[in-house]
Amino acid sequence: MLLRLLLCCMLATIAPSALAMTLYKSTDANGVVFFSDRQTPGAQAFVIQERRVEPVRPPLLQRPPASYPRQAYRYPLPWRGGPFRLSQGPNGSFSHTDAKSRYAMDIAMPEGTPIIAARSGVVVKTENEQIGRGNDASGNFVRVQHDDGTQGVYLHLKQGSVNVRVGQRVAVGSPLGLSGNTGNSSGPHLHFVVQQSTAAGLVSIPYEFNQPVGVLPNFALGN
Ligand SMILES: [Zn+2]
Structure with a gap:
Protein backbone atom coordinates (compact mmCIF):
# COMPACT_ATOMS: atom_id res chain seq x y z
CA MET A 1 0.00 0.00 0.00
CA LEU A 2 2.76 2.37 1.01
CA LEU A 3 4.64 1.42 -2.10
CA ARG A 4 1.71 2.23 -4.26
CA LEU A 5 1.12 5.51 -2.53
CA LEU A 6 4.72 6.55 -2.95
CA LEU A 7 4.73 5.59 -6.58
CA CYS A 8 1.54 7.47 -7.26
CA CYS A 9 2.83 10.60 -5.57
CA MET A 10 6.04 10.50 -7.51
CA LEU A 11 4.33 9.89 -10.79
CA ALA A 12 1.97 12.70 -10.11
CA THR A 13 4.78 15.16 -9.48
CA ILE A 14 7.11 13.92 -12.17
CA ALA A 15 4.89 12.99 -15.02
CA PRO A 16 3.86 16.46 -16.17
CA SER A 17 7.42 17.66 -16.57
CA ALA A 18 9.16 14.67 -18.05
CA LEU A 19 8.52 12.43 -20.97
CA ALA A 20 10.75 9.70 -19.53
CA MET A 21 12.54 9.39 -16.24
CA THR A 22 14.65 6.83 -14.48
CA LEU A 23 13.78 5.97 -10.90
CA TYR A 24 15.74 3.79 -8.55
CA LYS A 25 14.00 1.42 -6.22
CA SER A 26 15.64 0.33 -2.99
CA THR A 27 14.47 -1.35 0.18
CA ASP A 28 15.67 -0.34 3.64
CA ALA A 29 16.36 -2.52 6.62
CA ASN A 30 12.72 -2.44 7.69
CA GLY A 31 11.56 -3.66 4.32
CA VAL A 32 10.15 -0.27 3.34
CA VAL A 33 10.48 0.38 -0.35
CA PHE A 34 11.79 3.72 -1.52
CA PHE A 35 12.00 5.26 -4.91
CA SER A 36 14.59 7.89 -5.72
CA ASP A 37 15.82 9.70 -8.78
CA ARG A 38 19.38 9.16 -7.54
CA GLN A 39 21.13 5.94 -8.06
CA THR A 40 22.21 4.12 -4.91
CA PRO A 41 24.15 0.89 -4.71
CA GLY A 42 21.92 -2.11 -5.20
CA ALA A 43 18.96 -0.02 -6.37
CA GLN A 44 16.83 -1.33 -9.13
CA ALA A 45 16.35 1.04 -12.04
CA PHE A 46 12.95 1.76 -13.56
CA VAL A 47 12.41 3.88 -16.59
CA ILE A 48 9.12 5.61 -16.31
CA GLN A 49 7.58 6.76 -19.51
CA GLU A 50 5.03 9.43 -19.42
CA ARG A 51 2.14 8.18 -21.30
CA ARG A 52 0.62 10.47 -23.80
CA VAL A 53 -2.95 10.64 -22.69
CA GLU A 54 -5.55 11.43 -25.28
CA PRO A 55 -7.70 14.30 -24.19
CA VAL A 56 -11.10 13.10 -23.16
CA ARG A 57 -13.61 14.14 -25.73
CA PRO A 58 -17.30 14.09 -25.08
CA PRO A 59 -18.92 11.36 -27.14
CA LEU A 60 -19.94 12.54 -30.58
CA LEU A 61 -23.60 13.22 -30.43
CA GLN A 62 -25.81 13.45 -33.43
CA ARG A 63 -27.34 16.86 -33.61
CA PRO A 64 -30.40 16.45 -31.47
CA PRO A 65 -33.65 17.00 -33.31
CA ALA A 66 -35.20 20.34 -32.57
CA SER A 67 -37.15 19.79 -29.44
CA TYR A 68 -40.77 20.76 -29.34
CA PRO A 69 -42.89 20.63 -26.27
CA ARG A 70 -45.04 17.57 -26.55
CA GLN A 71 -48.48 18.69 -27.58
CA ALA A 72 -51.03 17.71 -25.02
CA TYR A 73 -53.77 18.30 -27.56
ZN1 LIG B 1 -48.36 15.72 -47.63
Whole structure:
Protein backbone atom coordinates (compact mmCIF):
# COMPACT_ATOMS: atom_id res chain seq x y z
CA MET A 1 0.00 0.00 0.00
CA LEU A 2 2.76 2.37 1.01
CA LEU A 3 4.64 1.42 -2.10
CA ARG A 4 1.71 2.23 -4.26
CA LEU A 5 1.12 5.51 -2.53
CA LEU A 6 4.72 6.55 -2.95
CA LEU A 7 4.73 5.59 -6.58
CA CYS A 8 1.54 7.47 -7.26
CA CYS A 9 2.83 10.60 -5.57
CA MET A 10 6.04 10.50 -7.51
CA LEU A 11 4.33 9.89 -10.79
CA ALA A 12 1.97 12.70 -10.11
CA THR A 13 4.78 15.16 -9.48
CA ILE A 14 7.11 13.92 -12.17
CA ALA A 15 4.89 12.99 -15.02
CA PRO A 16 3.86 16.46 -16.17
CA SER A 17 7.42 17.66 -16.57
CA ALA A 18 9.16 14.67 -18.05
CA LEU A 19 8.52 12.43 -20.97
CA ALA A 20 10.75 9.70 -19.53
CA MET A 21 12.54 9.39 -16.24
CA THR A 22 14.65 6.83 -14.48
CA LEU A 23 13.78 5.97 -10.90
CA TYR A 24 15.74 3.79 -8.55
CA LYS A 25 14.00 1.42 -6.22
CA SER A 26 15.64 0.33 -2.99
CA THR A 27 14.47 -1.35 0.18
CA ASP A 28 15.67 -0.34 3.64
CA ALA A 29 16.36 -2.52 6.62
CA ASN A 30 12.72 -2.44 7.69
CA GLY A 31 11.56 -3.66 4.32
CA VAL A 32 10.15 -0.27 3.34
CA VAL A 33 10.48 0.38 -0.35
CA PHE A 34 11.79 3.72 -1.52
CA PHE A 35 12.00 5.26 -4.91
CA SER A 36 14.59 7.89 -5.72
CA ASP A 37 15.82 9.70 -8.78
CA ARG A 38 19.38 9.16 -7.54
CA GLN A 39 21.13 5.94 -8.06
CA THR A 40 22.21 4.12 -4.91
CA PRO A 41 24.15 0.89 -4.71
CA GLY A 42 21.92 -2.11 -5.20
CA ALA A 43 18.96 -0.02 -6.37
CA GLN A 44 16.83 -1.33 -9.13
CA ALA A 45 16.35 1.04 -12.04
CA PHE A 46 12.95 1.76 -13.56
CA VAL A 47 12.41 3.88 -16.59
CA ILE A 48 9.12 5.61 -16.31
CA GLN A 49 7.58 6.76 -19.51
CA GLU A 50 5.03 9.43 -19.42
CA ARG A 51 2.14 8.18 -21.30
CA ARG A 52 0.62 10.47 -23.80
CA VAL A 53 -2.95 10.64 -22.69
CA GLU A 54 -5.55 11.43 -25.28
CA PRO A 55 -7.70 14.30 -24.19
CA VAL A 56 -11.10 13.10 -23.16
CA ARG A 57 -13.61 14.14 -25.73
CA PRO A 58 -17.30 14.09 -25.08
CA PRO A 59 -18.92 11.36 -27.14
CA LEU A 60 -19.94 12.54 -30.58
CA LEU A 61 -23.60 13.22 -30.43
CA GLN A 62 -25.81 13.45 -33.43
CA ARG A 63 -27.34 16.86 -33.61
CA PRO A 64 -30.40 16.45 -31.47
CA PRO A 65 -33.65 17.00 -33.31
CA ALA A 66 -35.20 20.34 -32.57
CA SER A 67 -37.15 19.79 -29.44
CA TYR A 68 -40.77 20.76 -29.34
CA PRO A 69 -42.89 20.63 -26.27
CA ARG A 70 -45.04 17.57 -26.55
CA GLN A 71 -48.48 18.69 -27.58
CA ALA A 72 -51.03 17.71 -25.02
CA TYR A 73 -53.77 18.30 -27.56
CA ARG A 74 -54.79 15.21 -29.53
CA TYR A 75 -56.36 16.06 -32.87
CA PRO A 76 -59.65 14.48 -33.78
CA LEU A 77 -59.67 13.24 -37.37
CA PRO A 78 -60.35 16.32 -39.53
CA TRP A 79 -62.85 14.76 -41.91
CA ARG A 80 -66.22 13.15 -41.98
CA GLY A 81 -66.50 9.59 -43.23
CA GLY A 82 -63.84 7.02 -43.76
CA PRO A 83 -62.03 5.15 -42.54
CA PHE A 84 -59.24 6.34 -44.80
CA ARG A 85 -55.64 5.35 -44.91
CA LEU A 86 -52.50 7.26 -44.18
CA SER A 87 -50.69 7.51 -47.52
CA GLN A 88 -47.65 9.39 -46.24
CA GLY A 89 -46.63 9.95 -42.65
CA PRO A 90 -44.16 12.18 -40.83
CA ASN A 91 -40.72 12.23 -42.47
CA GLY A 92 -42.22 10.61 -45.56
CA SER A 93 -39.56 10.57 -48.26
CA PHE A 94 -41.96 11.59 -51.03
CA SER A 95 -42.60 15.15 -49.89
CA HIS A 96 -42.49 15.39 -46.09
CA THR A 97 -38.84 16.28 -46.02
CA ASP A 98 -38.61 19.99 -45.32
CA ALA A 99 -39.14 21.99 -42.15
CA LYS A 100 -42.63 23.10 -43.13
CA SER A 101 -44.00 19.63 -43.74
CA ARG A 102 -41.77 17.18 -41.89
CA TYR A 103 -44.47 16.08 -39.44
CA ALA A 104 -47.38 16.32 -41.84
CA MET A 105 -49.68 13.41 -42.51
CA ASP A 106 -51.36 12.65 -45.82
CA ILE A 107 -54.64 10.81 -45.72
CA ALA A 108 -55.92 9.40 -48.99
CA MET A 109 -59.62 10.08 -49.45
CA PRO A 110 -62.04 10.61 -52.30
CA GLU A 111 -62.35 14.17 -53.60
CA GLY A 112 -65.29 15.91 -52.00
CA THR A 113 -64.84 14.44 -48.51
CA PRO A 114 -65.98 17.02 -45.91
CA ILE A 115 -62.97 18.51 -44.13
CA ILE A 116 -63.64 19.77 -40.62
CA ALA A 117 -61.58 21.70 -38.09
CA ALA A 118 -59.57 19.40 -35.83
CA ARG A 119 -58.97 22.20 -33.35
CA SER A 120 -60.66 25.47 -32.62
CA GLY A 121 -59.10 28.76 -33.62
CA VAL A 122 -59.27 31.62 -36.07
CA VAL A 123 -58.92 31.28 -39.83
CA VAL A 124 -55.85 33.29 -40.83
CA LYS A 125 -55.42 32.37 -44.49
CA THR A 126 -57.29 30.57 -47.22
CA GLU A 127 -56.92 29.78 -50.91
CA ASN A 128 -59.88 28.64 -52.91
CA GLU A 129 -59.23 29.40 -56.57
CA GLN A 130 -56.57 26.98 -57.66
CA ILE A 131 -57.31 24.53 -60.42
CA GLY A 132 -55.32 21.33 -60.59
CA ARG A 133 -51.63 21.77 -59.80
CA GLY A 134 -51.91 25.54 -60.08
CA ASN A 135 -49.04 27.76 -58.98
CA ASP A 136 -49.01 26.95 -55.29
CA ALA A 137 -47.88 23.51 -54.14
CA SER A 138 -50.39 23.75 -51.30
CA GLY A 139 -53.33 23.94 -53.70
CA ASN A 140 -56.42 25.30 -52.03
CA PHE A 141 -56.13 25.38 -48.28
CA VAL A 142 -57.36 26.67 -44.94
CA ARG A 143 -54.97 27.82 -42.23
CA VAL A 144 -56.35 28.04 -38.69
CA GLN A 145 -54.48 29.68 -35.86
CA HIS A 146 -55.11 27.87 -32.57
CA ASP A 147 -55.26 29.65 -29.23
CA ASP A 148 -51.78 28.38 -28.25
CA GLY A 149 -50.28 30.06 -31.34
CA THR A 150 -49.81 26.89 -33.36
CA GLN A 151 -51.55 26.63 -36.73
CA GLY A 152 -53.36 23.75 -38.35
CA VAL A 153 -53.24 23.68 -42.15
CA TYR A 154 -55.56 21.68 -44.38
CA LEU A 155 -54.15 21.39 -47.91
CA HIS A 156 -55.07 20.32 -51.46
CA LEU A 157 -58.77 21.18 -51.05
CA LYS A 158 -61.21 21.15 -53.92
CA GLN A 159 -61.47 24.34 -55.90
CA GLY A 160 -64.35 26.53 -54.76
CA SER A 161 -65.13 24.35 -51.74
CA VAL A 162 -63.55 26.47 -49.00
CA ASN A 163 -66.42 27.86 -46.94
CA VAL A 164 -64.64 29.86 -44.23
CA ARG A 165 -63.13 33.31 -44.44
CA VAL A 166 -60.13 34.95 -42.83
CA GLY A 167 -60.94 36.20 -39.33
CA GLN A 168 -63.68 33.66 -38.78
CA ARG A 169 -63.59 31.65 -35.59
CA VAL A 170 -64.05 27.91 -36.01
CA ALA A 171 -64.80 25.22 -33.47
CA VAL A 172 -63.78 21.58 -33.52
CA GLY A 173 -65.89 19.97 -36.21
CA SER A 174 -66.66 23.20 -38.12
CA PRO A 175 -66.79 22.49 -41.86
CA LEU A 176 -63.84 24.08 -43.69
CA GLY A 177 -64.27 22.80 -47.22
CA LEU A 178 -64.00 19.62 -49.24
CA SER A 179 -60.96 17.49 -49.86
CA GLY A 180 -59.45 17.62 -53.32
CA ASN A 181 -56.37 17.01 -55.39
CA THR A 182 -55.02 20.51 -56.01
CA GLY A 183 -51.45 21.76 -55.89
CA ASN A 184 -48.56 19.33 -55.52
CA SER A 185 -50.75 16.31 -55.04
CA SER A 186 -50.31 12.97 -56.71
CA GLY A 187 -53.80 11.78 -55.87
CA PRO A 188 -56.88 12.85 -53.92
CA HIS A 189 -55.84 13.34 -50.29
CA LEU A 190 -55.75 15.68 -47.35
CA HIS A 191 -52.36 16.96 -46.18
CA PHE A 192 -52.82 18.02 -42.59
CA VAL A 193 -49.94 19.71 -40.84
CA VAL A 194 -49.52 21.61 -37.58
CA GLN A 195 -47.04 24.44 -37.71
CA GLN A 196 -45.41 26.84 -35.34
CA SER A 197 -43.93 30.22 -36.10
CA THR A 198 -40.19 30.42 -35.39
CA ALA A 199 -37.39 32.85 -36.17
CA ALA A 200 -36.65 30.67 -39.17
CA GLY A 201 -40.24 30.85 -40.37
CA LEU A 202 -43.06 28.37 -40.07
CA VAL A 203 -42.00 24.87 -39.14
CA SER A 204 -44.12 21.80 -38.77
CA ILE A 205 -44.30 20.22 -35.34
CA PRO A 206 -45.25 16.69 -34.34
CA TYR A 207 -48.87 16.06 -33.53
CA GLU A 208 -51.04 13.06 -32.87
CA PHE A 209 -54.56 12.16 -33.79
CA ASN A 210 -56.80 11.05 -30.97
CA GLN A 211 -57.39 7.73 -32.68
CA PRO A 212 -55.51 5.59 -35.20
CA VAL A 213 -56.07 6.47 -38.85
CA GLY A 214 -57.48 3.77 -41.06
CA VAL A 215 -58.09 1.20 -38.38
CA LEU A 216 -61.47 2.25 -37.19
CA PRO A 217 -63.64 -0.70 -36.27
CA ASN A 218 -65.59 -1.86 -39.25
CA PHE A 219 -69.00 -1.87 -37.70
CA ALA A 220 -70.54 -3.32 -40.82
CA LEU A 221 -68.59 -6.49 -40.21
CA GLY A 222 -69.27 -6.47 -36.52
CA ASN A 223 -65.61 -6.16 -35.53
ZN1 LIG B 1 -48.36 15.72 -47.63
